[in-house]
Amino acid sequence: MEAAHGKLPDFMSWSGLEALPWFWQPFTNSFFAIAMAILIPALLAFFIGFLTFKNRIRGVYFSILSQALSIIFVVLFVGQQAYTGGTNGLTNYKTLMGFALSSPSTKLGLYYISIVLLVLTYTLCRFLVNRRIGRILVAIRDGENRVRFSGYNPTTYKIFVYCLSAALAGLAGAIFVPQVGIISPAEMGIVPSIEMIIWVAIGGRGTLIGAVIGAILVNALKSGISESFPAVWSYFIGFAFIFVVLLMPNGIVGTVRKIAGKFGRQGSQRVAGKAA
Amino acid sequence: MDTYILQIFNGISVSSILMLAASGLAITFGLMKVINMAHGEFIMIGAYVTYLIQNLFLAYVDKSLFGLYFILAIPAAFIVSGLVGLVLEGTVIRFLYNRPLDSMLATWGVSLVLQQLARTIFGAPNVDVRSPGWLDGGLVISQGLQLPYKRLFIILLVIVCIAGMIVLLNKSKTGRRIRAVMQNREMAQSMGINTRRVDAYTFAIGSGLAGIAGCALTLLGSIGSTLGTYYIVDTFMVVVLGGVGTLLGTAAGGMLIGTANTTLEFFTNTSLGKVLVFILIISFLQWRPKGLFNISSRALDE
Numbered sequence: 001m002e003a004a005h006g007k008l009p010d011f012m013s014w015s016g017l018e019a020l021p022w023f024w025q026p027f028t029n030s031f032f033a034i035a036m037a038i039l040i041p042a043l044l045a046f047f048i049g050f051l052t053f054k055n056r057i058r059g060v061y062f063s064i065l066s067q068a069l070s071i072i073f074v075v076l077f078v079g080q081q082a083y084t085g086g087t088n089g090l091t092n093y094k095t096l097m098g099f100a101l102s103s104p105s106t107k108l109g110l111y112y113i114s115i116v117l118l119v120l121t122y123t124l125c126r127f128l129v130n131r132r133i134g135r136i137l138v139a140i141r142d143g144e145n146r147v148r149f150s151g152y153n154p155t156t157y158k159i160f161v162y163c164l165s166a167a168l169a170g171l172a173g174a175i176f177v178p179q180v181g182i183i184s185p186a187e188m189g190i191v192p193s194i195e196m197i198i199w200v201a202i203g204g205r206g207t208l209i210g211a212v213i214g215a216i217l218v219n220a221l222k223s224g225i226s227e228s229f230p231a232v233w234s235y236f237i238g239f240a241f242i243f244v245v246l247l248m249p250n251g252i253v254g255t256v257r258k259i260a261g262k263f264g265r266q267g268s269q270r271v272a273g274k275a276a
Numbered sequence: 277m278d279t280y281i282l283q284i285f286n287g288i289s290v291s292s293i294l295m296l297a298a299s300g301l302a303i304t305f306g307l308m309k310v311i312n313m314a315h316g317e318f319i320m321i322g323a324y325v326t327y328l329i330q331n332l333f334l335a336y337v338d339k340s341l342f343g344l345y346f347i348l349a350i351p352a353a354f355i356v357s358g359l360v361g362l363v364l365e366g367t368v369i370r371f372l373y374n375r376p377l378d379s380m381l382a383t384w385g386v387s388l389v390l391q392q393l394a395r396t397i398f399g400a401p402n403v404d405v406r407s408p409g410w411l412d413g414g415l416v417i418s419q420g421l422q423l424p425y426k427r428l429f430i431i432l433l434v435i436v437c438i439a440g441m442i443v444l445l446n447k448s449k450t451g452r453r454i455r456a457v458m459q460n461r462e463m464a465q466s467m468g469i470n471t472r473r474v475d476a477y478t479f480a481i482g483s484g485l486a487g488i489a490g491c492a493l494t495l496l497g498s499i500g501s502t503l504g505t506y507y508i509v510d511t512f513m514v515v516v517l518g519g520v521g522t523l524l525g526t527a528a529g530g531m532l533i534g535t536a537n538t539t540l541e542f543f544t545n546t547s548l549g550k551v552l553v554f555i556l557i558i559s560f561l562q563w564r565p566k567g568l569f570n571i572s573s574r575a576l577d578e
Binding site for chain 1: 311368371372376377378379380381382384385386387388389391392395509512513515516548550551554555557558561562565566
C-alpha cells in the first residue's frame with residue numbers, strides 16, 4: 001500500500017480498475033497486514049489440509065496433489081492481473097512503515113529482525129518437539145496406522161503441522177519481500193517449493209538444525225555459484241539432489257551424527273565389538 | 277455446431293498426447309513405486325531426436341525424400357529415449373525402489389541436469405522442426421470445418437502405441453512378467469522371475485513411449501528445453517486421476533483431463549480453465565483418493 005503513496009498501484013490502473021478493491025482496503029494498516037500474512041496461509045492450509053488428510057491421501061498422491069495446488073495458485077495469480085499484478089508481480093517497494101527501504105540502516109534492521117525471528121521460530125519448534133505432541137508426530141511418521149489404532153486421530157495432528165508450517169512460511173514471506181524488493185507468482189511455483197525441500201534434505205530431514213544448515217548452505221552456494229557460472233549451477237544442484245538422496249539420506253546433520261556416533265564412548269565399543 | 281466439433285476434436289487430440297506421455301509413467305510408478313520427475317525430459321529427448329534426424333536428412337538426403345524423416349524419427353525417438361531410460365534406471369532409479377518421495381527428489385535433480393544438458397547442446401532458444409509435407413493440410417468435413425492431418429496422425433499414432441502396449445502386456449510372456457511383478461513382487465521373485473531385468477526394460481519401454489510422445493509434439497509447435505516441465509504436471513495429473521498401474525486408467529484419465537482442459541478453456545479463458553480442471557481433479561480425489569481404476573490389494577500399507 002505504501003508503494004502506491006495513497007494512489008492506486010500502477011498495475012491496477014493499467015488493468016482497468018478504477019478504485020482499490022474492497023479486500024485490499026484493510027491492508028493499509030501495517031499490523032493487520034503482518035497478522036494476515038501469517039493467518040491467511042494458515043487458514044488456507046487448514047482448508048486444504050482438512051480436505052486432504054481427512055481422506056487419508058498420503059505419500060505420493062499427497063505430493064502430486066500439492067504440486068497441482070501450487071500450479072493452480074500460480075495460474076490463478078498470473079491470470080488475475082488486475083488484482084495481483086500478474087507475472088510481473090508486486091514491486092516498487094519504497095518504504096516499510098515509514099522507514100525508507102533503500103537505506104542501509106533499514107536493511108540492517110530487517111536482517112536482525114530476520115535472525116531474531118529465526119531464533120524464535122527454532123525455539124518454538126524445539127519446544128513443540130519435546131512435548132507430547134512432538135512424540136506423537138514422530139509416531140505418525142513411523143507408523144500412522146498404529147497411532148490410529150492406539151486411539152489418536154492423526155488427521156488432527158497432521159492438519160496442525162500443515163497449518164503451522166504454512167504460518168511460518170507466510171511469516172518468512174513477509175520478511176522476504178522488503179529485503180528482496182519483488183514478489184512474483186513464480187515464487188509460488190513448483191521449482192521454489194522443491195528447492196525448499198532440497199534445503200531440508202541436504203541439511204538433514206527430521207532435525208530442526210538441519211533445516212537451518214541446509215537452507216543457509218544451499219543458498220550461499222547458489223549465490224556464489226550462479227553469479228560466476230550460471231550454467232554450472234543447474235548441473236550442480238541437480239547432481240546435489242541425486243547425490244544427497246542416494247548417498248546421504250539423512251542429510252548433513254544425519255551423517256555427522258552417524259560418524260560422531262561411531263566415535264563416542266559407546267560407539268567405539270560398538271565398533272570394537274563388531275571387529276572382534 | 278462446427279466450433280463444437282472442432283473443440284471436441286481438439287480435446288481428443290490433446291488427450292491422446294497426454295495418454296501417450298502418461299502410460300509410461302503409470303506403468304513405471306505401478307511397477308516400481310518410483311515417481312519419475314524426469315519423465316518430461318524423456319519427452320524432450322524424443323523431440324530433440326526428431327530435430328536431429330530432420331537435420332541429418334536436410335544435410336545428407338535428397339530433398340524429395342525429406343518427408344520420410346518423420347517415419348524414421350518415431351522408432352529413433354523410442355530407441356534413444358529407451359536407452360537413456362535404461363541408463364537412468366541402472367544408475368539412479370535402481371536404488372530408490374519403494375521410496376517414492378526420495379525418488380521424486382532424485383529424479384527432479386536428474387531432470388535439472390538433463391534440461392541444462394539440452395540447453396548446452398542445443399542452445400536455450402526453442403528450435404523448430406519442419407513437419408513433413410504429407411502432413412500438411414487437413415481433412416475437410418464441411419464448409420467451416422477442417423480437421424488437421426497432423427492431429428489426426430497423432431491420434432492414430434497414439435492408438436497404435438497403446439494397442440501395442442495392450443498386446444504386449446496381455447498377450448506376451450514379457451507382459452505377463454511385468455504384470456506379475458507389478459502385482460506382487462516377492463511372489464514373482466519366488467516364481468523365478470528376474471525382477472531386476474523386468475524393472476530395467478519396463479522403465480526403458482516407459483521412457484521410450486515418452487520419446488514417441490515428444491516426437492509427436494514436434495508437429496504441434498517449437499521445442500525447447502522446458503518442454504518437459506510443461507507436460508510433466510499434466511502427465512502426473514493423468515496418472516493420479518486414472519489410477520496407477522493400468523493402461524485403462526491412464527487412457528481414461530488422459531481422455532477426461534484432455535477434454536476437460538479444452539472445454540473449460542473454450543468457455544472461460546486459458547488460465548481459469550486450467551485452474552478449474554485442477555479443482556475438479558482435487559474434488560474427484562476426495563471421493564476416490566486412489567484414482568479411477570487402480571490395482572489395490574487388501575494389505576494395509578504402513
